[in-house]
Amino acid sequence: xxxxxxxxxxxxxxxxxxxxxxxxxxxxxxxxxxxxxxxxxxxxxxxxxxxxxxxxxxxxxxxxxxxxxxxxxxxxxxxxxxxxxxxxxxxxxxxxxxxxxxxxxxxxxxxxxxxxxxxxxxxxxxxxxxxxxxxxxxxxxxxxxxxxxxxxxxxxxxxxxxxxxxxxxxxxxxxxxxxxxxxxxxxxxxxxxxxxxxxxxxxxxxxxxxxxxxxxxxxxxxxxxxxxxxxxxxxxxxxxxxxxxxxxxxxxxxxxxxxxxxxxxxxxxxxxx
Ligand SMILES: O=C(CO)[C@@H](O)[C@H](O)COP(=O)(O)O
Numbered sequence: 001x002x003x004x005x006x007x008x009x010x011x012x013x014x015x016x017x018x019x020x021x022x023x024x025x026x027x028x029x030x031x032x033x034x035x036x037x038x039x040x041x042x043x044x045x046x047x048x049x050x051x052x053x054x055x056x057x058x059x060x061x062x063x064x065x066x067x068x069x070x071x072x073x074x075x076x077x078x079x080x081x082x083x084x085x086x087x088x089x090x091x092x093x094x095x096x097x098x099x100x101x102x103x104x105x106x107x108x109x110x111x112x113x114x115x116x117x118x119x120x121x122x123x124x125x126x127x128x129x130x131x132x133x134x135x136x137x138x139x140x141x142x143x144x145x146x147x148x149x150x151x152x153x154x155x156x157x158x159x160x161x162x163x164x165x166x167x168x169x170x171x172x173x174x175x176x177x178x179x180x181x182x183x184x185x186x187x188x189x190x191x192x193x194x195x196x197x198x199x200x201x202x203x204x205x206x207x208x209x210x211x212x213x214x215x216x217x218x219x220x221x222x223x224x225x226x227x228x229x230x231x232x233x234x235x236x237x238x239x240x241x242x243x244x245x246x247x248x249x250x251x252x253x254x255x256x257x258x259x260x261x262x263x264x265x266x267x268x269x270x271x272x273x
Contacts, residue, residue, distance in 0.1 A: 010198035013044075143173055153171065171188045
């Protein structure tokens with residue numbers, strides 16, 4: 001199943017209630033909490049998440065890009081928050097934190113940045129309801145999808161199947177109708193999209209288009225990932241080269257030649273709009 005979670009990082013914060021209404025057809029809303037320490041950007045904290053919970057019926061998917069989630073994450077397990085995601089790189093004890101979140105009645109989710117390997121997460125996979133594989137460096141919207149993260153998605157999906165556990169696999173960063181099928185074919189089923197939804201006049205239409213793009217990938221079954229990589233290579237839309245390593249090409253978002261997305265970041269946050 002394909003689930004689309006628009007990221008409100010690309011919404012108009014001054015008109016957030018209106019912009020939440022525009023994504024009513026989504027499967028959830030992705031709420032990025034950033035502290036300007038763990039990532040070089042600042043958004044908002046718990047009071048805003050509490051208000052969002054009051055004005056939307058969508059399941060709320062909180063993504064904490066903050067230091068010390070062991071202290072702060074449990075506070076986000078409020079009514080109507082469906083999942084709380086904390087970063088593997090920031091936590092002192094991922095298993096204890098996941099158990100605490102579950103005990104408070106929310107789903108526990110762990111995120112890994114592009115430079116983080118899956119090993120540690122895989123070792124304790126049954127402790128998590130969802131794993132978020134970041135497909136850009138966290139911090140800013142509007143960066144290019146890092147196709148070279150797909151082996152991580154495949155490894156996580158493979159391990160979940162081997163263990164027979166239900167695991168949601170989320171990807172976040174550069175998700176568009178072109179890149180979503182790549183992640184879906186790798187085993188992802190929850191897709192965060194900011195600019196691909198809010199960067200258009202009709203977010204509802206974009207949600208439908210993304211869902212359709214993912215459905216195609218599932219319908220086809222094991223589609224040929226290499227063929228997709230080859231097809232997108234050189235289009236400047238994904239930062240993926242023919243070998244799927246992400247080594248080629250620059251794009252409109254200013255992603256560097258290594259496809260790291262680093263050049264697409266903007267400490268002023270001006271890329272979000
Ligand atoms: O967490 C983040 C960025 O750190 C994301 O949720 C972005 O908001 C995704 O934006 P797009 O890449 O889809 O524009």
